Amino acid sequence: MAKTSVALVGATGETGHFIIDALLESDAFNTHGLQEITAIAQPSSATNQKYTNLRSRGVKVVPVDFTGSEDALVEALTNIDVVISTVSVASFKDQIPLAKAAKKAGVKRFVPSEFAMVIPPKGVHDLQDMKTDVLNEIKRLHLPWTVINVGWWYAGFLPRLASGRTDYIRPAALFPEQNFVPGDGEAVCSMIDSRDVGRYVARIIQDPRTLNKQVLASNFAPKLNELYSLMEEISGEKIERTYLSAKAIEGQIQQSREKIAAGQTDYMTQVGLMMSQYQYSAGIRQDNTPEYAEYLGYLLTTDLYPDFKQMTYRDFFQEVLDGKARAAYSE
Amino acid sequence: MAKTSVALVGATGETGHFIIDALLESDAFNTHGLQEITAIAQPSSATNQKYTNLRSRGVKVVPVDFTGSEDALVEALTNIDVVISTVSVASFKDQIPLAKAAKKAGVKRFVPSEFAMVIPPKGVHDLQDMKTDVLNEIKRLHLPWTVINVGWWYAGFLPRLASGRTDYIRPAALFPEQNFVPGDGEAVCSMIDSRDVGRYVARIIQDPRTLNKQVLASNFAPKLNELYSLMEEISGEKIERTYLSAKAIEGQIQQSREKIAAGQTDYMTQVGLMMSQYQYSAGIRQDNTPEYAEYLGYLLTTDLYPDFKQMTYRDFFQEVLDGKARAAYSE
Numbered sequence: 130m131a132k133t134s135v136a137l138v139g140a141t142g143e144t145g146h147f148i149i150d151a152l153l154e155s156d157a158f159n160t161h162g163l164q165e166i167t168a169i170a171q172p173s174s175a176t177n178q179k180y181t182n183l184r185s186r187g188v189k190v191v192p193v194d195f196t197g198s199e200d201a202l203v204e205a206l207t208n209i210d211v212v213i214s215t216v217s218v219a220s221f222k223d224q225i226p227l228a229k230a231a232k233k234a235g236v237k238r239f240v241p242s243e244f245a246m247v248i249p250p251k252g253v254h255d256l257q258d259m260k261t262d263v264l265n266e267i268k269r270l271h272l273p274w275t276v277i278n279v280g281w282w283y284a285g286f287l288p289r290l291a292s293g294r295t296d297y298i299r300p301a302a303l304f305p306e307q308n309f310v311p312g313d314g315e316a317v318c319s320m321i322d323s324r325d326v327g328r329y330v331a332r333i334i335q336d337p338r339t340l341n342k343q344v345l346a347s348n349f350a351p352k353l354n355e356l357y358s359l360m361e362e363i364s365g366e367k368i369e370r371t372y373l374s375a376k377a378i379e380g381q382i383q384q385s386r387e388k389i390a391a392g393q394t395d396y397m398t399q400v401g402l403m404m405s406q407y408q409y410s411a412g413i414r415q416d417n418t419p420e421y422a423e424y425l426g427y428l429l430t431t432d433l434y435p436d437f438k439q440m441t442y443r444d445f446f447q448e449v450l451d452g453k454a455r456a457a458y459s460e
Numbered sequence: 461m462a463k464t465s466v467a468l469v470g471a472t473g474e475t476g477h478f479i480i481d482a483l484l485e486s487d488a489f490n491t492h493g494l495q496e497i498t499a500i501a502q503p504s505s506a507t508n509q510k511y512t513n514l515r516s517r518g519v520k521v522v523p524v525d526f527t528g529s530e531d532a533l534v535e536a537l538t539n540i541d542v543v544i545s546t547v548s549v550a551s552f553k554d555q556i557p558l559a560k561a562a563k564k565a566g567v568k569r570f571v572p573s574e575f576a577m578v579i580p581p582k583g584v585h586d587l588q589d590m591k592t593d594v595l596n597e598i599k600r601l602h603l604p605w606t607v608i609n610v611g612w613w614y615a616g617f618l619p620r621l622a623s624g625r626t627d628y629i630r631p632a633a634l635f636p637e638q639n640f641v642p643g644d645g646e647a648v649c650s651m652i653d654s655r656d657v658g659r660y661v662a663r664i665i666q667d668p669r670t671l672n673k674q675v676l677a678s679n680f681a682p683k684l685n686e687l688y689s690l691m692e693e694i695s696g697e698k699i700e701r702t703y704l705s706a707k708a709i710e711g712q713i714q715q716s717r718e719k720i721a722a723g724q725t726d727y728m729t730q731v732g733l734m735m736s737q738y739q740y741s742a743g744i745r746q747d748n749t750p751e752y753a754e755y756l757g758y759l760l761t762t763d764l765y766p767d768f769k770q771m772t773y774r775d776f777f778q779e780v781l782d783g784k785a786r787a788a789y790s791e
Contacts, residue, residue, distance in 0.1 A: 251596040261596075265582040268756060341755055424672055425599060426757060 151327025311412020482658030642743020
């Protein structure tokens with residue numbers, strides 16, 4: 130069978146590297162030196178250590194400026210079957226010239242950067258609003274696509290324990306002191322281990338059923354309170370929780386917006402707004418559920434791949450308690 | 461079997477009245493006096509002749525201000541299964557409070573005002589951009605919905621004949637002197653008779669498969685040149701055509717935009733822009749096809765209802781030539 134040729138844009142980022150790992154694991158993509166996996170890199174980054182590491186693992190690194198000449202982009206994407214973008218918010222708009230070049234190059238499937246929770250297309254989360262704009266442009270181009278969302282990443286849902294056993298992977302910049310629970314904790318919340326993001330992607334991009342569709346890749350959707358009970362059971366520690374009302378989160382969102390409007394556009398303020406909006410969507414509105422995903426037209430991996438063995442939260446959390454977990458956004 | 465209760469908003473308009481006709485024809489809705497069909501009317505219009513006529517046909521007319529109190533709207537929509545909106549562009553935004561009230565009232569399906577061609581969600585046609593905003597708001601509300609598009613209405617595709625036999629239903633305000641064909645005339649274009657719009661709607665709103673889906677209701681999709689050949693065959697007249705290039709239509713759109721930006725916002729300028737954008741979408745981009753509809757996630761009535769007998773363009777055009785057709789936007 131012919132191998133599927135894949136190009137990643139954002140291969141060295143947090144999402145991209147899990148996808149690369151899974152593609153290299155899979156016989157459908159890994160041809161051991163034939164370089165069916167391409168990483169498209171900005172020329173200024175193409176020689177850094179992360180891309181050097183990818184090269185040593187058999188990935189073809191192609192330096193090309195996404196914001197530069199369309200011809201160079203089209204050339205880089207020629208003979209590529211699937212383009213996967215995992216660029217971060219600062220580059221969301223650069224996906225539009227990328228999609229135009231993909232259309233010209235005859236790419237058979239374009240996967241824009243989503244890989245987050247199920248959120249309505251507009252009016253709930255600023256990041257989703259931008260993602261929807263990109264998807265609408267893809268549709269205007271009549272370019273085949275697949276959107277993959279995955280729920281809340283396990284590694285983003287780590288409680289602070291009295292014993293301090295989780296502190297080594299809860300960097301202060303990303304996690305608050307307290308264990309905040311949005312709403313009354315009764316919201317159902319789809320979740321996933323980051324390594325499974327890549328393994329689901331490897332299946333989804335080979336599957337004709339997922340063409341021009343949104344997919345929710347997750348088979349674990351506990352209520353938040355149930356998840357805390359599970360954490361307590363596994364750790365043997367009582368976990369203090371601070372419940373946040375809808376009004377409190379609305380206040381945080383409002384406050385962040387005012388800061389940004391007043392010119393305070395630093396990274397932490399932006400992340401604060403983003404996190405508050407995720408809490409509101411998942412915990413208050415209860416958007417991040419299989420049921421709401423189906424309402425929005427998503428296919429569910431629980432239907433598509435009933436045999437898929439997703440890493441359990443129990444195994445993930447035990448790994449954390451054993452001191453063996455990798456912190457998110459680290460090397 | 462319990463009857464499905466339906467409320468129309470815009471029942472006396474061009475689209476609404478065809479839907480009312482079809483609902484009254486159908487046993488699923490017409491309970492002969494039990495008033496399962498409701499027309500929601502602005503209080504200022506509720507006593508006009510058109511609504512009086514609806515009352516005499518067994519339709520319950522409920523006067524309520526869409527832009528007024530939410531409680532009154534919720535009350536009007538309580539016990540309604542399906543809300544169908546056929547409001548015109550000036551009232552597109554009023555569908556948002558209507559949808560909110562429908563959500564509160566427990567409406568089981570909301571059909572927003574679309575009923576036109578298949579067009580990408582954003583960036584091709586100003587009307588579609590607005591319709592997409594409404595649909596996104598419906599999705600944010602988690603309100604069950606169905607979008608129904610139908611292609612180009614037969615009555616909007618009437619050639620001028622040298623004999624003048626079509627002039628009686630080609631009002632100068634809506635039809636140009638010349639027979640313009642966008643592009644090279646090789647675009648496939650989904651089409652429908654206005655009476656079938658209502659008959660398709662009556663089926664679609666009872667069908668669980670169409671819930672939270674877009675549907676293309678049309679079983680006739682000729683190339684524009686084929687359609688002109690058919691018109692010539694039926695009429696026995698040679699039909700002069702003026703082909704419009706992409707560049708020419710882009711120029712018309714640009715010109716209309718400049719007029720509107722300069723404050724010339726009269727009806728004809730607006731309609732001119734709208735028509736140029738339809739020509740561009742259908743004739744140049746070739747969006748109004750079953751294939752592009754499927755790409756966008758539409759279900760096709762050709763798959764859903766293979767038994768549906770759509771009125772043929774031949775029968776419609778013969779009716780026109782026989783002097784028996786009704787002009788669009790007339791009583």
